[in-house]
Amino acid sequence: MTSFADAIEQRFGDGGPAGRSADTALIGRVLSRKTVRRYSDVMPDEGLLDLLVAAALSASAKSDFQQASILRVVDPAARAAIGTLFPAMPWIGVSPVLYVFLGDARRLQRIGELRDKPVRNGTLEGFFNAAVDAALALQTMILCAEDAGLGVCPISVLRNEVDKVAAILGLPDLVFPVAGLCLGYPQGPGYVSLRLPRRVTTHLDRYDDSRLAEEVDDYDRRRDARHSIPPDQHRSNAEFGKAAFYGWSEDKARQAAKAEGAAFPPYLRRHGFTLD
Incomplete structure (x- = not known):
């Protein structure tokens, strides 16, 4: 496995601290993570996908409000419709698995209604909390998927066509896409993106x-x-x-x-x- 120092040099190349050895392989994998946009035809096992969703939803959540939702797009017509919106990114339509991570401010507001409490969750704070919860779940799935040998590519461009994407996915009020995530076994090596110093x-x-x-x-x-x-x-x-x-x-x-x-x-x- 690549040493921490080598992984840091590959990631930053800034002459900064090289880290030190630690009794964890996770840090090395995070430092060496790659974006993958080409996938094999092998479909990940459904049990593994269930584990990844469970891990993602175990991420930290603001005040335990739990305002992330995860939508898997399986229907071929829906996959094709979303892929057609972004022809420069063909992996969106053809990756073995596509998840959409949603900021879900609706659920907390509905819980307020169920408990007869005046919850109004469409504020900037409500939006921000839901967006962060979804982003934390997204990053958690990314790290767990890569640890299981999968490759991933986050897709924030969905928000550029949010009206069409929301219609395809049937999103109700107070629910919005934060990003998609293409996922599958890598067809070839990805690349380590050099980060700012x-x-x-x-x-x-x-x-x-x-x-x-x-x-x-x-x-x-x-x-x-x-x-x-x-x-x-x-x-x-x-x-x-x-x-x-x-x-x-x-x-x-x-x-x-x-x-x-x-x-x-x-x-x-x-x-x-x-x-x-």
Whole structure:
């Protein structure tokens, strides 16, 4: 198994702390985790999938409200309909298993009605708690699935077509998709995505981004040397022009400038969230 130091170097390459040995294999697997978008045709055992769902729903939950729900999409027509919405991501429609992790603010509000209590869970706090619960369940399933030899790919793009996805899945008011998760046995090796240097993303006592510019530039160069972005994947050249150097930060700035998920806030407000 790859040592912790080697795994940290592969993940960050930032010259920072190399960690130390510990009596746990889980940390090494987390450090070395990979995104997988190509899967074999072997369907994971249903008993294993049940275990993964149980593990995911064992994740931490705010105030024990338990506001995550997990929806597995099995119907071929529904799978095809969702896949058709995102032709650039064919793995959504063809992966052996597709789960959708839902923020479920509806259940707590219904429990309030059942117990004759004035619960109004469409507030910003209600939305936030449900979204975090679903995200924690999602990450827990990711780690457990990978520990069982499966490969996964989270799918946040579902929110870009939230009205159509919600209609396909029959989502009621106060229930919203946080992300999908494609899952299956890897067809080939995935890749370890180089992360930002820890000097940028970790802080001591107070927040400090005074060296952001030089650290991100260094990260761009190191990441480009490992896995550069092909020219045919450069975004918005017509709008922003061709960059002399197209690194991670240029790509993400262009992506963020296009305001993804514009349909999501109106969807939430139409379906029971006041967000106040």
